[in-house]
Amino acid sequence: MELKIIEVSKNFESITALDKVSYTLKKGVYGLLGVNGAGKTTLMRILCTLLKPSSGSVTWNGHDIFAMDGKYRNLLGYLPQDFGYYPDFTVYDYLMYIASIKGLPPFVAKQRTDTLLAQVGLAKDKNKKMKKLSGGMKRRAGIAQAMLNKPQILILDEPTAGLDPNERIRFRNLISELSEERIVLLSTHIVSDIEFVANEILLMQNGQIKMSGTGEEIVCSMPEKVWNCKIPKPLVDSYLKKYKVSNIKNLHEGAELRILSANQPTEDAILETPSLEDVFLYYFGEKAGADDVQI
Amino acid sequence: MMFRYEIKKVFSKKSSKIAILLLLIVVIITCWFATDVFFVNENGEKKTGYAAVRQLRKAQKEWAGVLDEEKLRQVIEENNRINATPEANSKKLTDQEIAYGWTQGIYELRNLLNCSYGEDFCSYDYYRADDLSTEDAGAFYENRIMLLKNWLSDDGKYLFSDAEKKYLIKQYESLETPFGYDYMKGWTQVLEYAPTIIMVGMLILGFLVAGIFSSEFSWKSDAIFFSTVYGRNKAVAAKIKAGLSIVTVIYWAAILLYSTIVLVYLGIDGAACPIQADFSGWKCFYNIQIWQVYLLTVVGGYVGCLFISLLTMFISAKTKSAVLAVMLPFVLIFLPSFLGNIESPVINKILGLLPDRLLQVSTALTYFDLYKLGNKVMGAIPILFVLYGILAIFLLPILYHEYRCKQIN
Numbered sequence: 001m002e003l004k005i006i007e008v009s010k011n012f013e014s015i016t017a018l019d020k021v022s023y024t025l026k027k028g029v030y031g032l033l034g035v036n037g038a039g040k041t042t043l044m045r046i047l048c049t050l051l052k053p054s055s056g057s058v059t060w061n062g063h064d065i066f067a068m069d070g071k072y073r074n075l076l077g078y079l080p081q082d083f084g085y086y087p088d089f090t091v092y093d094y095l096m097y098i099a100s101i102k103g104l105p106p107f108v109a110k111q112r113t114d115t116l117l118a119q120v121g122l123a124k125d126k127n128k129k130m131k132k133l134s135g136g137m138k139r140r141a142g143i144a145q146a147m148l149n150k151p152q153i154l155i156l157d158e159p160t161a162g163l164d165p166n167e168r169i170r171f172r173n174l175i176s177e178l179s180e181e182r183i184v185l186l187s188t189h190i191v192s193d194i195e196f197v198a199n200e201i202l203l204m205q206n207g208q209i210k211m212s213g214t215g216e217e218i219v220c221s222m223p224e225k226v227w228n229c230k231i232p233k234p235l236v237d238s239y240l241k242k243y244k245v246s247n248i249k250n251l252h253e254g255a256e257l258r259i260l261s262a263n264q265p266t267e268d269a270i271l272e273t274p275s276l277e278d279v280f281l282y283y284f285g286e287k288a289g290a291d292d293v294q295i
Numbered sequence: 296m297m298f299r300y301e302i303k304k305v306f307s308k309k310s311s312k313i314a315i316l317l318l319l320i321v322v323i324i325t326c327w328f329a330t331d332v333f334f335v336n337e338n339g340e341k342k343t344g345y346a347a348v349r350q351l352r353k354a355q356k357e358w359a360g361v362l363d364e365e366k367l368r369q370v371i372e373e374n375n376r377i378n379a380t381p382e383a384n385s386k387k388l389t390d391q392e393i394a395y396g397w398t399q400g401i402y403e404l405r406n407l408l409n410c411s412y413g414e415d416f417c418s419y420d421y422y423r424a425d426d427l428s429t430e431d432a433g434a435f436y437e438n439r440i441m442l443l444k445n446w447l448s449d450d451g452k453y454l455f456s457d458a459e460k461k462y463l464i465k466q467y468e469s470l471e472t473p474f475g476y477d478y479m480k481g482w483t484q485v486l487e488y489a490p491t492i493i494m495v496g497m498l499i500l501g502f503l504v505a506g507i508f509s510s511e512f513s514w515k516s517d518a519i520f521f522s523t524v525y526g527r528n529k530a531v532a533a534k535i536k537a538g539l540s541i542v543t544v545i546y547w548a549a550i551l552l553y554s555t556i557v558l559v560y561l562g563i564d565g566a567a568c569p570i571q572a573d574f575s576g577w578k579c580f581y582n583i584q585i586w587q588v589y590l591l592t593v594v595g596g597y598v599g600c601l602f603i604s605l606l607t608m609f610i611s612a613k614t615k616s617a618v619l620a621v622m623l624p625f626v627l628i629f630l631p632s633f634l635g636n637i638e639s640p641v642i643n644k645i646l647g648l649l650p651d652r653l654l655q656v657s658t659a660l661t662y663f664d665l666y667k668l669g670n671k672v673m674g675a676i677p678i679l680f681v682l683y684g685i686l687a688i689f690l691l692p693i694l695y696h697e698y699r700c701k702q703i704n
């Protein structure tokens with residue numbers, strides 16, 4: 001079980017969406033972390049054979065995935081970022097249809113559909129029309145369709161985007177439930193989504209994988225330290241300009257800043273343990289999304 | 296399964312259901328027009344409804360049979376007899392209506408006389424039959440050929456090549472005469488409105504199939520569709536199959552419904568009469584019988600609908616846009632009628648081979664569209680059938696390939 005990305009580049013006219021990406025995925029959960037426009041979706045589309053790379057190749061156990069054609073797609077489960085469906089189909093019909101184009105015989109399709117509907121908590125909504133579902137329910141239907149063929153490669157593009165906090169937690173649990181015995185590649189721009197589920201985190205920026213490793217490894221790789229310091233109100237602005245600040249807490253007489261810096265920024269600054277969020281800020285120069293406002 | 300759900304995708308849209316309803320309404324309205332036959336009774340009263348149909352049929356059936364010289368003489372005699380009655384010469388409207396009522400039995404034959412004894416090939420004088428005497432009867436069939444020949448050496452001189460002229464004359468001469476005549480209102484009415492049904496049907500079919508390929512993109516369901524094992528093969532084939540099935544089932548359902556209603560109501564008598572036995576087909580150079588005209592019309596309509604639908608689906612797949620795709624049938628149906636106003640032999644040659652002609656074979660049969668294949672001259676109709684039949688078959692793999700190689704970005 002080895003999905004190998006070899007020097008994959010993708011250009012859209014003048015834009016380089018992917019720049020010589022190489023990586024090897026084996027069994028486990030991979031979190032693809034990057035800001036909007038980093039190239040996550042483009043990479044995932046290539047892995048789903050929806051887009052042809054401009055150069056480079058992707059192999060599954062040594063075979064080119066585009067040459068494998070249907071054989072490769074048979075291993076694939078995909079939840080796209082803009083998850084589209086047939087609005088007037090019921091949830092059940094929707095899954096049965098996807099099962100049919102995934103080559104499941106009708107009898108098996110029925111069983112799988114019922115199992116998955118129960119697993120994602122949609123069993124009693126199976127006769128509802130897709131367009132009548134809430135955002136979270138749609139996403140769960142989306143996960144269910146991706147899982148119909150028991151894929152060896154499960155690709156989820158921003159599966160938690162647009163979900164409320166409860167749905168998000170639920171979703172994370174669901175994903176860790178589904179992540180056994182397969183390759184799961186999960187993209188997000190929200191650190192907390194993958195901090196605990198992913199065995200390995202890939203930081204993506206400008207079409208390149210800047211860094212990868214376990215959460216711990218990535219945190220350790222950061223050369224700067226994290227400080228917590230209280231700053232009086234008039235000075236807050238200048239500190240925000242001078243340092244990378246990963247968190248601000250407003251206090252009565254000023255603010256408590258979480259600052260990334262190699263040197264101690266103030267005398268009373270306290271050294272903190274860096275988190276993945278701090279690393280995200282360090283590498284991407286912008287704050288990791290805590291919600292979906294920026295989508 | 297895939298096929299079933301493809302169909303379901305089409306008909307789960309409300310607009311598709313409305314389109315089907317619309318087609319049903321059009322069929323019913325057209326049936327109503329096609330069966331709107333009247334009969335003027337002995338009191339000069341205009342009657343409609345089934346009783347009128349039966350009376351008209353009875354009146355015209357009396358003149359059924361081989362249209363030989365003797366029969367034609369009788370027709371002329373009867374026409375002259377009616378014209379000599381006081382009612383026919385009365386100034387009173389009711390009297391004139393009564394006199395008209397008497398002519399209903401020979402009405403269609405009288406029209407044929409107007410054609411045959413016309414001043415020239417292109418003119419039609421409604422009163423020409425009234426000037427005839429029984430001695431003229433013998434020239435009925437010869438006139439048809441003579442008028443053509445005169446026209447071809449006069450006004451029609453530059454419209455055709457020598458080979459084409461020869462072909463037309465040969466076709467005219469090989470019409471078997473004397474031919475049989477019968478009451479054939481059922482057929483003529485069915486044929487008159489068939490193009491309406493077929494064209495409206497085509498527009499609605501185009502509307503239904505236009506979304507089959509592009510909707511995956513507008514629904515954004517394309518990414519999942521194309522990442523499945525059958526997404527680039529069997530599922531695409533299922534879409535094509537669904538499109539063809541929708542066209543086939545709905546087309547034939549509409550045609551059968553329409554034809555059955557009209558033919559049952561007006562009768563199927565006269566199926567074996569030649570197309571020339573009806574005055575609208577008098578000049579036709581195809582020597583075929585009415586039932587063959589009907590068959591060509593409905594089968595031609597089917598071939599045309601298949602071709603245009605496949606082209607619509609192709610545009611839908613190519614452009615990912617149902618709007619562009621839906622416009623195609625409109626353009627193919629309405630553009631030729633605009634271009635038709637331009638008097639140019641070259642344009643006419645092209646127009647004669649456009650697919651809209653297949654949607655109106657019953658009308659196109661009467662057009663003088665001739666083409667030279669090798670050294671053989673042919674009418675447009677057989678060419679249209681072969682041409683668009685083949686093109687439709689060619690479109691299948693092209694459409695399949697176009698969709699299966701789609702990239703999603």
Ligand SMILES: Nc1ncnc2c1ncn2[C@@H]1O[C@H](COP(=O)(O)OP(=O)(O)O)[C@@H](O)[C@H]1O
Pocket residue numbers: 012015016017034035036037038039040041042043704
């Ligand atoms: N179809 C496309 N045409 C042109 N540019 C595109 C297309 N898809 C993506 N891009 C560009 O490629 C870059 C990467 O996009 P994307 O892969 O969607 O990033 P992400 O999923 O990480 O937000 C962006 O700059 C985006 O504008």
Ligand SMILES: [Mg+2]
Pocket residue numbers: 037040041042081157158
């Ligand atoms: Mg994206």
